[in-house]
Amino acid sequence: MEKAGIVGVGQTKYERKKDDTFAELVFEACTGALTDAGVGIEDIDNVITVSNDFWDGRTISSMAIQDAAGSYNKDVSTVEGDGVFGAMYGMMRTLSGSFDTTLVVAHVKGSEGNMNLITNAMFDPIYQRKLGIDATSSAALQARSYMEKTGATEEDFARVSVKNQGNGVNNPYAQIREKISVDDVMKSRKISEPLKLFDCSPITDGAAAIVISNEKGMKRFKKDPVWILGAAHFSDSYTLGYRDLTNSRALEAAAKKAYDMAGITNPLMELDVIELADAYSYMELLWYEGLGLTPKGKGADLIRSGATAMDGELPVNPSGGLLCAHPVLVAGLARIIEATLQIRGEAGDRQVKGANKALAHGINGPCGQAHGVFVLGS
Amino acid sequence: MDVENIIYHGRIKVPYKWYVGETGSRFFIGLRDNKELWGNRCPKCDRVYVPPIKTCWECFVPTKEWVKLKDTGTVESFTVTHYSEGVAPKDVPIIYGLIKIDGADGSLLHFIGDVEPGDVSVGMRVKAVFAEERTGSILDIKHFVPSNE
Ligand SMILES: [Zn+2]
Numbered sequence: 001m002e003k004a005g006i007v008g009v010g011q012t013k014y015e016r017k018k019d020d021t022f023a024e025l026v027f028e029a030c031t032g033a034l035t036d037a038g039v040g041i042e043d044i045d046n047v048i049t050v051s052n053d054f055w056d057g058r059t060i061s062s063m064a065i066q067d068a069a070g071s072y073n074k075d076v077s078t079v080e081g082d083g084v085f086g087a088m089y090g091m092m093r094t095l096s097g098s099f100d101t102t103l104v105v106a107h108v109k110g111s112e113g114n115m116n117l118i119t120n121a122m123f124d125p126i127y128q129r130k131l132g133i134d135a136t137s138s139a140a141l142q143a144r145s146y147m148e149k150t151g152a153t154e155e156d157f158a159r160v161s162v163k164n165q166g167n168g169v170n171n172p173y174a175q176i177r178e179k180i181s182v183d184d185v186m187k188s189r190k191i192s193e194p195l196k197l198f199d200c201s202p203i204t205d206g207a208a209a210i211v212i213s214n215e216k217g218m219k220r221f222k223k224d225p226v227w228i229l230g231a232a233h234f235s236d237s238y239t240l241g242y243r244d245l246t247n248s249r250a251l252e253a254a255a256k257k258a259y260d261m262a263g264i265t266n267p268l269m270e271l272d273v274i275e276l277a278d279a280y281s282y283m284e285l286l287w288y289e290g291l292g293l294t295p296k297g298k299g300a301d302l303i304r305s306g307a308t309a310m311d312g313e314l315p316v317n318p319s320g321g322l323l324c325a326h327p328v329l330v331a332g333l334a335r336i337i338e339a340t341l342q343i344r345g346e347a348g349d350r351q352v353k354g355a356n357k358a359l360a361h362g363i364n365g366p367c368g369q370a371h372g373v374f375v376l377g378s
Numbered sequence: 379m380d381v382e383n384i385i386y387h388g389r390i391k392v393p394y395k396w397y398v399g400e401t402g403s404r405f406f407i408g409l410r411d412n413k414e415l416w417g418n419r420c421p422k423c424d425r426v427y428v429p430p431i432k433t434c435w436e437c438f439v440p441t442k443e444w445v446k447l448k449d450t451g452t453v454e455s456f457t458v459t460h461y462s463e464g465v466a467p468k469d470v471p472i473i474y475g476l477i478k479i480d481g482a483d484g485s486l487l488h489f490i491g492d493v494e495p496g497d498v499s500v501g502m503r504v505k506a507v508f509a510e511e512r513t514g515s516i517l518d519i520k521h522f523v524p525s526n527e
Contacts, residue, residue, distance in 0.1 A: 019383050057390060116463045125396055127429045127516050128487055132466030133474060140457035141476055141487075148455065148500050192459040193495075237435040241476055241485040242427070245455070 004091045005218070005225030006376065007101075008037025008211035009337040014175045014325035017111045018205040022056060023068035025207035026107050030069055033103065033209035036223075043220045044211065045099035047071040050079045050086035050106035050329050054118050069105050082277075083208065083333030084362025084372035088233050090212045100217030106330040107207035115203055122366060128240060135279070135366065136200060140192035142245040142367040143282040147194065149246045152285060152300035154194050158185035159303045160281040161198045161323055167310060168320020170349035173334075175204050175325040185281075199281040201326035208333040210340070226340045229357070229377045230261030235370035243369075251290030251361075251371040258359075259292075262375040267359070268293045268307070268314055271375075273342045273352040275335035276361040278321040283368060284308075287361065288316075290371065310352070318342070318350040332362025332372060339376050401432045404444070409518040413508045415447040417482045428482040429516075449506040450527045451479040451486070458495040467517065471495055477504060477522055491521030503527065 010032020012018070012025055020028070026049075034041060047069050051061040058064060062078035069076075077093075079086040083106040090102035119135035146152055162182055168174040180198060188197035218225060234250040234257075237243045255267070264270045274291070278284040285299030293314065294302045302308060308316035317323075319338045322331050339358035341347040347355075357377045364370040398406060401418065405428075408414040417428035422437040426445050434441055456475040466472055466489070473495055476485040490498055491507070505525035512518040 057388065114463065116461070117465070120463065120465055125394070126398055126402060130465065130516055131474065131487060131489065132462065132464075132468070132472065133487060134463075137457055137459045137472075137474055140459070141455045141474060144457060144500065145455040145476070190458075190460050192457045192461075194457075239429075239431075239435075240487050242431075242435055243484075245476075 002095055002214060003227055004094050004212055004214050005227040006210055006336070006340050007213050007221045007223060007225045008033040009340050010036055011173055011208040011334055011337055012206045013173050014204050014206040014327055016175060016203060016205065018109065022107050022109065023065050025205070026065045026068035026105055029107070029207035029209035030103060030105050033211050037211045038222050039220055041070040043101060044070065044074065044103045045101045046075040046093055048077055048079060048086050048090045048102060048104045050081070050083050050104065050333070052080050052108070052329055054121055055108050055110070055113055055328060057113060065107065069103065075099065081329070082362040082364040082372060083330055084336065084360065084374065085233055085332070085364065087210060087212070087333060087336050087374065088231055088372055091228055091231060094212055094214040094217065100214050101220065102212045103209060104212065104333065105207065105209040106333045108327045108329050109205040110203040110328055111205050124239060133240070136195065137192045138240055138366045139280045140195045143194050143280065145245045146282055146286055150297040150300065152282070154186065155182055156285065156300040156303060157199055157281040158182040160278060160284045161185045163303070163309055164278060164317050164321045164323040167318050167350060168324030171319045171324065172348070173325070174320045175202055176320070177324070195280060201279045201322040204325045204327040206325065206327040206330055208330045208337055210333060210336060224378070226343045226376050226378060228374060230258035230375035231373065232257035233370065233372040235365070238365065238369060240366055245367055246286070248286055248290035248368060248371065251287060251368065252292070254371045254373040255291045258373040258375045262377070264375065267291060270357060271314055271359050272355040272357050273318060273339065274314060274316045274359045274361070275319060275338045276316060276321065277331060277335065277363040278317060278323050279326060279363065281323065284316065291359070315352050318347065318352055335360040335362060336374055339374070343376055343378050399432065401430050405430050406514040406518065409508070410512040410514040413449070415449055415479060415506065417445050417447050419443040419445050425483040426481060427484065428479050428486055445481065447482055448480040450525055451477040451504055451522070453490065453498065453500055453502045453504055454478050454485045455500060456490055456498050473498055475504070475522060488519055489521035492523040
């Protein structure tokens with residue numbers, strides 16, 4: 001089968017309030033990715049931009065940053081969803097043979113809008129939006145369901161925040177770089193019970209970009225690519241209440257397909273590092289199960305065992321994950337970038353020694369309605 | 379940067395009207411005119427949806443059979459939310475519940491009210507309280523309250 005690989009990555013530092021405009025962020029990420037790839041914009045055959053109109057506060061937010069994405073005189077397409085889906089689309093465009101190289105760029109400035117109102121608007125206007133439900137209060141419902149079903153405790157959720165914030169200290173791109181304790185999490189302000197302030201990812205600004213190439217395009221690049229060994233994207237039902245929030249079947253399906261493509265049968269043994277979408281602490285435990293790292297209902301056991309800590313058998317979120325920086329939409333692309341840096345051995349203080357096979361994960365929709373999974377390797 | 383960074387404030391305000399459709403309209407008319415909860419059943423998997431949907435998510439077939447449901451149910455999950463952006467017609471703390479209506483599958487998202495947050499639990503029995511003035515919307519149910527039924 002024809003292969004595609006990642007040949008360049010670029011990301012801005014993630015911060016709560018960046019002075020840069022959308023276009024400046026996009027330009028910084030794109031030039032970063034091109035410099036990393038050792039090529040110019042003329043070596044890019046097509047461009048995918050990832051953005052959301054409501055977050056940007058303008059219609060066709062994608063069109064407003066095309067100049068900064070270097071897409072003049074190139075074929076462009078746009079994604080409104082997590083960056084992991086932008087990467088998927090970019091990969092498909094190179095594998096189709098229509099283009100050899102794709103530049104994928106995502107941007108967001110969470111600090112300029114209002115997260116609660118914007119995510120309230122993702123719910124159905126007729127049946128649910130008027131109730132005021134949003135990303136955080138719906139996540140809290142999922143967290144409670146998970147506790148009821150599995151016996152996981154608020155302390156287990158806190159362990160995720162403690163681990164990931166501890167890791168974030170080593171990531172110069174992270175927004176939050178401060179070690180905390182389980183006690184700190186438990187005593188932090190109640191937001192939407194059982195979720196407290198340190199269970200919730202922060203509001204973040206930033207941009208990220210990657211360059212993807214098929215085998216034919218590889219001759220343009222000097223560096224060895226990080227190959228995409230498997231990739232899949234699945235969705236569950238939209239309406240909160242219709243699906244079982246404690247059973248991430250969309251993630252299971254996406255992981256299974258990506259593992260099959262990559263020839264992985266035991267992910268806990270065969271993967272060296274995972275970067276996943278921990279928008280809220282409890283999600284990491286639920287995604288452990290969806291990714292097949294642990295039997296259903298046993299996510300809490302895995303965090304308690306220390307297996308996913310930096311010195312464990314399968315470190316999860318060495319970057320600190322979304323709990324340390326949550327640029328919405330950009331997050332999935334940032335996970336792919338982190339996984340790429342790990343395989344290259346360029347992850348600095350957050351490097352997992354000898355990482356050779358990595359998984360990157362992104363989510364979209366309320367309570368992880370859709371999941372995208374990439375398996376990357378050298 | 380040496381330049382003063384000017385911030386521009388704006389607001390997007392666009393009126394919309396959304397047609398509820400035949401299936402949803404029937405549901406809202408039931409709430410508005412008769413204080414009744416109606417769901418619909420998938421002919422293939424037998425799931426009963428509330429709010430009703432036109433096509434079964436699982437089976438990709440039209441749901442045709444209407445089922446009158448009770449106005450009672452069980453709390454499947456809940457959260458006590460300590461903030462508000464003013465969308466919900468409630469004061470904080472707001473209690474949201476996923477309520478498994480008797481006779482339906484899945485659960486309905488709504489408020490839990492007339493109860494201390496600390497007294498709400500998963501598995502608790504609740505009953506719908508209807509709004510006095512009903513206009514054909516999800517807010518025709520005021521909230522669900524603890525019940526012995
Ligand atoms: Zn069905």
